Amino acid sequence: MRSVNCESIIKAVKELCIEANYHLSQDMCEALKNAADTEESTLGRSILEQLEKNLEIAASDDIPICQDTGMAVIFVELGQEVRIEGGFIGDAINEGVRQGYTEGYLRKSVVGDPLERINTGDNTPAVIHYTMKPGDGLRITVAPKGFGSENMSRVFMLKPADGAEGVKNAVLTAVRDAGPNACPPMFVGVGLGGTFEKAALLAKQALLRGAGTHSEKPHIRAMEEELLRRINESGIGPGGLGGSTTAFAVNIESYATHIAGLPVAVNICCHVNRHAGREL
Amino acid sequence: MEYRLSSPFDPEELKRLRAGDLVYISGCVYVARDAAHKRMQEALDAGKELPFDISGQTIYYMGPSPAREGRVIGSAGPTTASRMDRYTPALLDLGLRAMIGKGKRSPEVHEAMLRNGAVYFAAIGGAGALLSKAITACETVAWEDLGAEALRKLTVEDFPAIVVIDTEGKDLYLREDKKVKIF
Incomplete structure (x- = not known):
């Protein structure tokens, strides 16, 4: 012991x-920087640049x-x-x-x-x-x-027959409804399977996995990539004011589930996806 | 277009603004979010006066983090405006002229804004450290017991915001050219 x-x-x-609360993880900083380089909307780019500046001020001036x-x-x-x-x-x-x-x-x-x-x-x-x-x-x-984005999170209890298309529609519906309220660019955590509460917990855990990482399961990875592409084609954009950057990542965590069910939880996080961990 | 404006706003100047314009706001804005709105509604329901004269004023939906010693305020970005929608039409009818927040507004708020010639601005959500730089003074007006949710009065200088809903009812979030394409 x-x-x-x-x-x-x-x-x-x-x-x-x-x-x-004062420093974002490296993957989030890089995701923001990459987005500022590739964003197609002028206003969107300006917002992303201001978000980068916001991170600098937070670190240099000790402001959350x-x-x-x-x-x-x-x-x-x-x-x-x-x-x-x-x-x-x-x-x-x-x-x-x-x-x-x-x-x-x-x-x-x-x-x-x-x-x-x-x-x-x-x-x-x-x-x-x-x-x-x-x-x-x-x-x-x-x-x-933060609760701007937490309030826009959802749990859907789909049927097995809804399948992959049902899951994708559920995620896209949650993102569309969140729109400008969730401070896009968002980070989308998805929990797939388990029970009602297990799916929600998986979705929260999915937010901890770095931007740019993927599920080890090929079919889940393919879904992550497709959803990120479709979300970024939505046009919601930075601040919900239009643009090609609506999400930095779609991370899906999955678990075994019951023969009768297909739970899907979507935990939406804003661009300030904060987490810090340590071994004791 | 880009404008430098002072709050309280000249109603004629507000009429010039169009959804999508960038503005830099200087002057006085009041700060209230969920709990302060509930208290304002309770005051009105009881036939009492609000703790400030709302006529012609601007409300910023925000709850700051605490200020460090020697600082005016902590992080100070906008919160989601739709949570205040239930209370907002009554305040607009009392003369509230502008709001700063983020996110969509209800049809009832749209109607009350049109009726009263009001404007809704969005500030950048999640940029609280950056936005705090535009705040030069902060005082608590009422309900200190609400902590971060107390009613406050700010002095701002070149506070950056975007016109989302203008006096003609145009809504930037719903504009055709940026409408959500595929869902």
Whole structure:
């Protein structure tokens, strides 16, 4: 057994919350730069250049990339040979979020009850997804999720007979309806298969996979490529104001499913697709 | 076209604007999003006055991140305007003249804008660090308990925005030449 102390979890989560909100990952920066080089619309190009400048200002002036610093979504991959010491891991994660959002000058965007809607004041609680794995590793990934794009995300419970065409239509419908609301260029995460909630979780996990990477399954990879091409032919464009860059990536994660079903979840993220992870 | 404008806007100047024009806004804009709109509606329902005179004014749909010491404001980009659609026609009828946000508006908002000669601008979504540079002063007007959602008053200088819906009801998002082609 390997021991990990809660103090180190608090520190890691705090630092990852701040890092994710001030610096995009390299693949996202490159996707933005490539898009600015290839965008066909003049206004679209100007918007993409301003988004690049926005990233520079965020880094140089210590201002979050976007004012919606998100609800903190945390992925924990916990090796079964790890012992957590000094408290409950969930409490440590929330303490890390509390410290990160306070010390990092991040916006507190969480209300304690969906109907009473009183702000909790420290951006807790986080949404935490735990996965067990073999060995004694512990990886924590913080993915702050803004709600302009989260609100445009969808789950479709298709029938097996709907097949690949049904899946493509579902994704294109979600992207079309999101349009300018989701701050395009978007990053489209798709969860295929599993159950109702498994599809949604897969779609969220698909957002963590880098822009430009692909599924190892050839038929899924082909679908990713076709959907990205068709979405970029839509004309929605940067800011929804027209252009050839509507999405940076369509990432699909799939899982086994039931003989009666074909769940499809589409988790839309804006161009500020934030995630930062660390091994502890 | 490109224009430099000052807010509160001259109604005649707003009439010149066309969907697709770029503008640089200087002057005063109020800031309100979901919770502040709900409070404004509750005030109106109770027959009370709003905490500011809305006539002729501009509302920016935004909830900033906290300012570091010595700074005016944190990150300050637009939020999705359609969440305010339910409250907006009443505010337009009270004299609200312009809105800054991002994303589509409802038919009811379109109608109320036409009726009142109002304009809807989009700022670049997700460019909160860049846009914060155009904000030179920020004060809380009411409802400080709402935190990021409090009602604020900003002074802006050359704040960049795009005319999405003009006083004639033209909507840039729905323009034929950029209509979504294949879905």
